Structure formats: C-alpha cells, structure tokens
Amino acid sequence: MPLGEPPRRQPRPAARAEPLAGPAPETTFSPDLLTLCHHGERAVTVAGGPDGGLVAVLGSPFDPEAFVTWRAEGIQVFFRGEAPARLDLQLSAGAFVTAKAIYA
Numbered sequence: 001m002p003l004g005e006p007p008r009r010q011p012r013p014a015a016r017a018e019p020l021a022g023p024a025p026e027t028t029f030s031p032d033l034l035t036l037c038h039h040g041e042r043a044v045t046v047a048g049g050p051d052g053g054l055v056a057v058l059g060s061p062f063d064p065e066a067f068v069t070w071r072a073e074g075i076q077v078f079f080r081g082e083a084p085a086r087l088d089l090q091l092s093a094g095a096f097v098t099a100k101a102i103y104a
Contacts, residue, residue, distance in 0.1 A: 013043070013060035014076050017069040026086040027072035033091040037075045044089055046099045047080035056089060056099035 041058040067078040084101035
C-alpha cells in the first residue's frame with residue numbers, strides 16, 4: 001500500500017525571519033543563560049509587552065516572519081520591533097529570561 005506524498009517541510013524559523021539589515025546589536029548573555037542555550041534550546045525570542053517592557057523567552061517564535069533575527073555567541077536571537085544598539089539577556093533566579101534593550 002503506497003504511503004502517499006511525504007509531508008512538506010517548512011524552512012527553519014531563522015530562515016523565515018527577516019535577517020537584520022546592518023550590523024548586529026551588541027548582545028550579551030548571562031553565564032547561566034549562555035550555558036542553558038549551548039546545552040539545550042539554542043534560540044531566544046524578545047518582543048515588546050503590553051506595558052511597554054520587553055518579554056523574553058527561550059525558543060523560536062511561532063510567527064518568525066514578524067521578527068528580525070541575528071546570531072550572537074552561537075545563539076539565534078529573534079527580536080520584534082526596532083533592533084536596539086545593545087541587548088542584554090539574563091536568566092533570573094526564578095528561571096525567567098529577562099531582556100534589557102539600549103537604543104543609542
């Protein structure tokens with residue numbers, strides 16, 4: 001019995017996101033987050049929250065077409081909105097990813 005057509009594979013999220021035009025922002029990771037990303041999830045997604053602050057999570061976004069992306073220290077960074085000059089990413093004591101963007 002034939003199995004039919006194989007499922008169509010979608011490109012990886014990084015290939016579907018908009019590559020950042022120009023130089024990548026200076027991006028820093030806390031040592032704990034860097035270790036976690038190098039031994040597990042290799043992407044971080046950052047977007048603006050409803051209060052105007054930033055929300056950051058481990059992993060790739062469901063809609064990568066709405067993000068710009070760049071790589072820093074072997075980690076794929078997805079950012080929704082205007083890319084900052086500097087992005088600091090930390091892993092909090094409660095295991096939340098926090099982000100601080102600096103625009104110059």
